[in-house]
Amino acid sequence: MILARLSKAIREQNWFAVGIEFIIVILGVVIGFQVTSWNEERTERETEQIYLSRLYRDMQLSVCRIQRERDNVAEWNGRAQTTLNALLSRDPDAVTDSGFELVASTRVQTGSPFRATLNELINGGRANIITNETLRAQIAETDAELTSYDEYIQILVNAQGTFLNEVHSRLRPSPGSVYRITYDFEALADDDVFLNSLGHALRITDANKAWLGDMADVADNLRVAVGTELGLDVPDELDCDTLDGDAE
Incomplete structure (x- = not known):
């Protein structure tokens, strides 16, 4: 017309x-x-909100999971240190554990944050959809820091292998339970190779505990920043008992 x-x-x-x-x-x-x-523009802002909501949830779950991993390392490390102290002081009555602590305490937890949304934003090239430049920079920094801690902890995994055989080869499972370990207390108290190996192994898992704590802090800082951007009432500390959906 x-x-x-x-x-x-x-x-x-x-x-x-x-x-x-x-x-x-x-x-x-x-x-x-x-x-x-x-x-x-409206579609991009809606997509941004979806990404931020997912990222907030991922960081909630990441904090709780990594803190739990850190607490497990701390518990087993402390229990094994008690046994090591008993061996060093030649006081069998000071041993209060099953022996399994000597196995569990030598395990390095690698840390396992929920990184699906981070991967989409960073590796998938979607980070520019985040309009807040400061938050966008923090997202990229968090991804880099978590990757760095993964690499640091892998160094611990490799170093721990040097001592594992010296510790585990002196231990035997008890009949009826794989979670009870038997060993000759006097023989281990006289075994400098075992004592030194266990001491080194515990120092490694102590560093593991510290780096897991740092990983949890990095994830928690991003949780707070993303929650604030979403306008949520963000708690200073998470109640991990109330969080669901943490698939192991």
Whole structure:
């Protein structure tokens, strides 16, 4: 219809009408582009909110999981240290555990944060959808820090292998339970290789505990930042007992 009116106006040399029709066409194109731009912007902001909500949940679960891993390392390390102290002081009555602590305390927990959303944002090239530049930088920094701690802890895993055989080869499972370990107390108290190996192993898991704590802090800082960006009432400390969906 517009083309028909425009053609008629040109034939009649009605330049005023031609100008009006051109303005109508241009305004229609501009408005069309603007509506498309608004729709795209709205879609991106909705997508940003989805990403931030997922990231907040991931960091909640990450903090709780890593803290639990850290607490497990701390518990077994402390229990094994009690047994080591008893061996060093040659006091069998000071041993209060089953012996399994000597096995469990030499395990290095690698840390296992929930990184699916981080991976999509960073590795998938979607980070630019986050409009807050400070938060976007913190997301990238968190991803890099978690990767660095993964690498640090892998160094502990490799170092621990040097001592595991010296510790585990002196231990035997008790009949009826794989969680009870039997050993010759006097023989181990006289075994410098075992004592030194266990001491080194416990120092490694002590570093493991510290680095897991650092990982949890990194994830927690991002949790607070993302929750604040979402306008949530963000607690200073998580109640991990109330969080569900933590798939092991």
